[in-house]
Amino acid sequence: MSTITESFLTAGQLIAEADGKLLSIVGLSLQVSLTAVFLAACLGLPIGAAVAVGRFPGRKPLTVILNGMMGLPPVVIGLLVYLLLSRAGPLGPLGLLFTPTAMVIAQVVLITPIIAALSRQIVADAWRDYEEQLRSLGASTPRAALTLLVDTRFSLSTAVLAGLGRAVAEVGAVMIVGGNIDGVTRVMTTSIALETSKGDLPLALALGFILISIVLILNALAHALREWAARRHG
């Protein structure tokens, strides 16, 4: 039996057993990444809208920087956050290293630029269409930004989902700042890395299939929610 077939079967078996350990790992993955996505959306959406609508010096370079930061290497962000949170680092006394909170921080740094850059593009496109109209209504810039954020909310949800996808799938940063501690900071991606290290490739791949399924389910839910909201509020 090939490794891939074996992995499919293992994945099915793992899901059927709904082993408590697996559930807690999946739960932690979701908890960390959903928290990170929520915080990143709180930061990224206003930043994106402000850069799209605002008129201030340095707006163009800022746009380029935001777009560039979508490709921040997780390992580097992991290292930076690690050095900040390390006991020898400036935030050491907080004792946050190797906790889920540290993982949330690293993921927020990683995905805020993604959400900000994508929402900037979406809001900027809407701004081009509605600027005159909004101005004629006498809307202030913050007001216009807010209106456009609400108006483009369905497109913006894709930006947020892009952030979620990155957060759930990323391993480099959470491995460094979380330490992959069994029962404390072990998430799906670090479990996959660990099982690969142990040479248990079928199990690693099976966990991978489960992770991919979870991401798909989250996206399906978001899609359904969006359809439902679109029907209700047009």
Next chain:
Amino acid sequence: MDLIRRSFIAGAAAAALALAAPFATAADRFITVSSTTSTEQSGLFKHLLPVFQARTGIEVRVVALGTGQALDMARRGDADVVFVHDKAAEEKFIAEGFGVKRQEVMYNDFILVGPKSDPAKVAGGKDITEALKAVQTAQAPFVSRGDKSGTHAAELRLWKAAGIDLDAVKGAWYRDTGSGMGPALNTAASMNAYILADRGTWLSFKNRADLTVVVEGDKRLFNQYGVILVNPEKHPHVKKADGQAFIDWVVSAEGQKAIADYKIDGQQLFFPNAAK
């Protein structure tokens, strides 16, 4: 604007829920141990730590890295105890004042793993330096950890003992992978290469493909593990009492027996040898 307010309230509620939910439900009383991939990936800690926790109520959180990295992590004050296997590096750590005292805990051995086809004709040998010379002469592929781990340090010592100046003879045959024991074994398995491994990781490693143990039993393949409490004088937040309790337990008769009891397929992985 009603929609804004509603989505804002929903968002705030979600955030409150997400942030308020306690992340770690585990015990409040815990120590952080920086250790090596071999002790974690071989499953030893999974066997050992629940026994210790049941006995003392102290949870042990293990961060598994190469020995070099594990010691660096402790130097920055991010661990209470280090549990590693590179005597020279450990003594340097103590000499720098980062560790209180080094105690020996257990040993196992390194083994030379290689392809069954054995292009360097070293299988069955008892002399590791002769084997390494043969691998180099045959230009047979060899995978190195290259990550400053305890096993990497041992490998470099053995090349030196074989009288081989790696920098001078390194070629395409010598693959410096900069990875942990498991990933390095995966690489060796896929390219049918020789590799120096610790027996613990090898025994628990599943993706062996065509690899097998080719050289073992040389005295120079001895692999000693030591445990050190991080110096509270350097890092005042070190959990001195609980960290020491862990050290005292692993070198105690009970801890030593728990180490000896850990077996995979009937094979003992680590041999306790703490000073009585």
